[in-house]
Amino acid sequence: MNFTEQPLVFQCADERLIGIIAQPSQHAVHTGVVIIVGGPQYRAGSHRQFTLLARDLAQKGISSLRFDYRGMGDSEGELRTFAAIDVDIKAAIDTLLQQVPSLHSVIIWGLCDAAAAALMYAPQDARVSGLILLNPWVHTEATAARVRLTHYYLQRLTQPAFWWKLVSGRFAFLTSWRDVLYSLRSTVLQSTDDRIKSAPQTAKQSHSFVVKMRDGLHCFKGKVLFILSGNDLSAQELISLTEHDRHWRNALQNQHVSQQFIPQANHTFSSEVWRNAVSKMTVDFIIKGDQA
DSSP: OOEEEEEEEEEETTEEEEEEEEEESSOOOOEEEEEEOOSSOOTTOGGGHHHHHHHHHHHTTOOEEEEEOTTSTTOOSOOOOGGGOHHHHHHHHHHHHHHOTTOOEEEEEEETHHHHHHHHHGGGOTTEEEEEEESOOOOOHHHHHHHHIIIIIHHHTTOHHHHHHHHHTOOOHHHHHHHHHHHHHHHHHHHHHHHHSOGGGOHHHHTOHHHHHHHHHHHOOSEEEEEEESSOHHHHHHHHHHHHOHHHHHHHTSTTEEEEEETTOOTTOOSHHHHHHHHHHHHHHHHHHHHO
């Protein structure tokens, strides 16, 4: 299917954002996609991932807008964190729906901290019918410590390179043991803290972006697809979080939430095979939702 790409300058508060809309020649699908950039990068994405995804979508009859939020890429404004871009996401959705009037709703697509931003934003905007979240950022000291212990140090024991370093005297015992002890301490302290406190009620956690993400997942009424890499610490942190937090576990078990895994993929799905797998999952999710 033929498609066009159109650069846009649109307003967000008093500043100008830069985006590109990819549109098919025939709008077979009435759900559009807003691709949020995860920082620090711009609208093309790592190894042109967002550009190639937008073109794949357009060839399947799906319109999309990829853009730089304020302070990112070529857009105006001060650099801000992913937790402070609700206004930018709304401006992008407004723009896509204005530019492509045949669209009835949008899906937000985000990788890493952009996925976190999407999950926090979605419940407040009825125009958002779905979310596609790749390796969402749920980093905390406790989850990072657990992942280091279970998915790095334990796996290292099965790797020939580790034993070669050990017998050749190149293994840094002091540094490695210091890190292991730090990870164990962080995990034990967090486990103790979890037993003492009720997670939803603590003042500290009530302001955590991870809790806001979880609450967003609870409140959002549309379909949600998580796409996770097998070779990525961010994905492993989400898995660890769901294993140790019943509120996250319950949210992910909701019937409108699904998960897909790409076993060997890294954080940004950098190979053509992984990128194409993500694109196919994205297209299938959108078309199935559009036809529902």
